[in-house]
Amino acid sequence: MKQKIMSGMRPTGKLHLGHYLGVIDNWVKLQDEYDCYFSVADWHALTTKYDKTETLRQDTIDVVMDWLACGIDPDKSTIYVQSLVPETAELHIYLSMITPQNWVERDPTLKDMAKILKTKEGMGTQVNYGLMGYPVLMTADILTFNADLVPVGIDQVAHVELTRDIARRFNNIYNTDFFVEPQPKLNNCSLICGLDGNKMGKSFNNDIKISDTEEITAKKVMTAITDRSRMRKDDPGHPDECEVAFKYWKIFGTENEVETVRCECEKGLRGCADCKRQLGKKINERMSDIRERRKYYEEHPEEVEKIIREGSEKARKDAQKILAEVRKLVRMY
Ligand code: TRP
Ligand code: SF4
Numbered sequence: 105m106k107q108k109i110m111s112g113m114r115p116t117g118k119l120h121l122g123h124y125l126g127v128i129d130n131w132v133k134l135q136d137e138y139d140c141y142f143s144v145a146d147w148h149a150l151t152t153k154y155d156k157t158e159t160l161r162q163d164t165i166d167v168v169m170d171w172l173a174c175g176i177d178p179d180k181s182t183i184y185v186q187s188l189v190p191e192t193a194e195l196h197i198y199l200s201m202i203t204p205q206n207w208v209e210r211d212p213t214l215k216d217m218a219k220i221l222k223t224k225e226g227m228g229t230q231v232n233y234g235l236m237g238y239p240v241l242m243t244a245d246i247l248t249f250n251a252d253l254v255p256v257g258i259d260q261v262a263h264v265e266l267t268r269d270i271a272r273r274f275n276n277i278y279n280t281d282f283f284v285e286p287q288p289k290l291n292n293c294s295l296i297c298g299l300d301g302n303k304m305g306k307s308f309n310n311d312i313k314i315s316d317t318e319e320i321t322a323k324k325v326m327t328a329i330t331d332r333s334r335m336r337k338d339d340p341g342h343p344d345e346c347e348v349a350f351k352y353w354k355i356f357g358t359e360n361e362v363e364t365v366r367c368e369c370e371k372g373l374r375g376c377a378d379c380k381r382q383l384g385k386k387i388n389e390r391m392s393d394i395r396e397r398r399k400y401y402e403e404h405p406e407e408v409e410k411i412i413r414e415g416s417e418k419a420r421k422d423a424q425k426i427l428a429e430v431r432k433l434v435r436m437y
Contacts, residue, residue, distance in 0.1 A: 105139075106137070106138055106139040107138050107139070107252040107253060108138065108139045108140075108141070108249055108250065108251045108252050108253070109134055109138040109139065109140045109141065109251060109252070109253045109254070109255060109289070110140075110141045110142075110143070110245060110246050110248075110249050110251035110253075110254055110286075111127075111131065111140075111141075111142055111143070111254055111255045111256065112142065112143035112144070112145040112148070112186065112242075112245055113127070113142075113143075113144060113145060113167060114144075114145050114146075114148050114149050115144050115145070115146050115149050115160060115163040115164040115166075115167050116149075116163060116167070116306060117159065117162070117163040117166050117167070117306065118166045118170065118313045118314065118315050119166075119167060119170040119313065119314050120304055120305075120306065120311035120312060120313050120314065121296055121304065121311070121312050121313075121314065121387075121391075122295070122296050122298075122303075122304035122305070122311065123170070123314070124170075124174055124314050124394075125295075125296050125355065126257065126291055126295055126296070127255075127257070127291055128170070128171060128174040128175075128176065129174065129175075130255055130291045130292060131171075131176060131181075131255060132174060132175040132176060134255065135176070135177060135180040135181050136180065138253070140180070140181035140182065141181070141182045141184065141249050141251065141419060141422075142171065142176060142181055142182070142183050142184070143184055143185070143186050143189075143245055143419075144164050144167050144168060144184070144185045144186060145186045145242075145245065146160060146164055146185055146186050146187045147186050147187055147192075147193070147241060148186070148238065148241065148242070149163075150234065151232070151234050151235040151237075151238045151241075152217065152221070152235060154232075154234070164185055164412075165405070165408060165409075165412075166315075168183060168408055168411065168412055169315075169398055169401045169402065169408055170314045170315065170398065171183065172397065172398075172401055172408070172411070173314060173315075173394045173395070173397040173398035173401065174314065174394055175394075178411045178414070178415055182415050182418050182419050182422075183411060183412065183415040184412070184415045184416040184418070184419035184420075185412055185416050186245065188412075188413075188416035188417075188419075188420065189248065189416060189419050189420050189423050190420075191248055191420065191423035191424055191426070191427045192241075192244050192245055192248045192423065193244075194427055195244040195247060195248050195423075195426075195427060195430060196237070196240060196241050196243075196244035198274075198430060198434055199240050199243055199244055199247070199270055199274065200237055200240050202270070202273055202274060202277055203240050203243075203270055203273070207266060207269065207270075208236055208237065208239055208240060208266075209236075211239050211262065211263070211266065212262055213239075213259060213260075213262065213263070214231075214235070214236070214238065214239065217231075217235065218231045218235075239263050239266050240266075240270070242260075242263050242267070243263070243266060243267040243270050243271075246264070246267050246286055247267065247270075247271060247283055247286075247426075248423045248426060248427075249419075249422060249423065249426065250282075250283060250284050250426055251284070251286050252284055252286055252287065253286060253287050253288075253289045254267070254286050254287070254288055254289060255288075255289045255290075255291055256288050256289070256290070256291065257290075257291055258290065260288070261288045261290070264286060264287070264288035265288075267285075267286055268285040268286065271283035271284065271285045271286070272285055278433040278434060280433050282429060282430070282433060296351075296352070296355055297347075297348060297351060298310030298311055298348075299311070299312070299324060299325070299327050299328045299329070299348060300327075300329060300348070301329050301347040301348050312324050312325070312387070314391065314394060314395070314398065315395065315398050317395075318388045318392075318395075321384055321387055321388055321391070322381070322384035322385075322388065325349075325352075325380050325381075325383055325384035325387060326377070326380050326381070326384070328348040328349045328352065328380055328383075329346075329347040329348040329349070330346045330347070330348070330349045330350075330376040330379075330380070331343070331345050331346040331347075331350075331369075331376070332345075332347070333345065334376065337372070337374075337375030337376065337377070337378075338372040338373075338375075339372055340369075340370055340371060340372040341369035341370060341372065341374070341376070342369075342370070343365065343366045343369045343370065346369070349376065349379060349380055349383060350365065350366075350369070352383055352387070353365050353383060353386075356383065356386040356387050356390055357383075357386055361386075365379065
């Protein structure tokens, strides 16, 4: 039997190259070797955005479209929407009963979130009960399928550790070895920064979307930060101090191309505008098949809907088997 993998993403809407290179491309490569479950975590979105649900449905669809475009294959992997698998909510209840309060209180991500919330104004500035339970909800996601491995970024490793702790505690309390203690599987992140040199993110307005057109991509790339000390195009440049453009070259160019860019830049034979024009073309080349596939799904929303429904039904059947066992172990009626 294949080992099981479970991972998820919040429905933040159209995804960017950071998601593609840092997360989805890793998932795509795992699909043959493992039995994969990929969840759009719409309940997780509610932990902070319970009062902004107007776009939740479309954001969920956009995430799935991006996954499909990038090569997540519904014939290999189970793609589902978290709230369409209510078994996860039931499991969340059982797990919440056995999770000591101080285990969630020491969660570092939660502390950060609480801090950010406090800096905002109006609604949603306090930490709600549901937000406190967010690491337990993520635990429920993982244990709903008794996954062996959880591909995550470094910021989520603490949550998988908590999942292991909760799984162990459940096993102890109910005198069983039913739950696997899952391992985090670090995404090998060729982390791409935003066009301004900060972390790429939707809210920073520094991202290139998977679904951006070639024209928009080309335009955005022209805004990428370069070697700030360079005034004229025949000044010798410093690729290693070229904050964004040269880093992108290293991700999207071949080794030869990167060396050519380096040489020409250092000798003052390459202007930054030309350099970025070429870079834009490289990025567009790399993304072209993906974008074509995305366009296909945009034109066939009924297929996406079908994939979501069928994936979620399949996930639900698998979850029901786990929950039947859990109910027995807890000795529910
Ligand atoms: N908590 C993750 C995040 O905010 C998303 C997530 C939800 C997840 N459920 C998961 C990740 C289960 C891995 C496994 O990024
Ligand atoms: Fe960066 Fe290219 Fe300009 Fe050199 S020529 S500083 S690599 S953008």
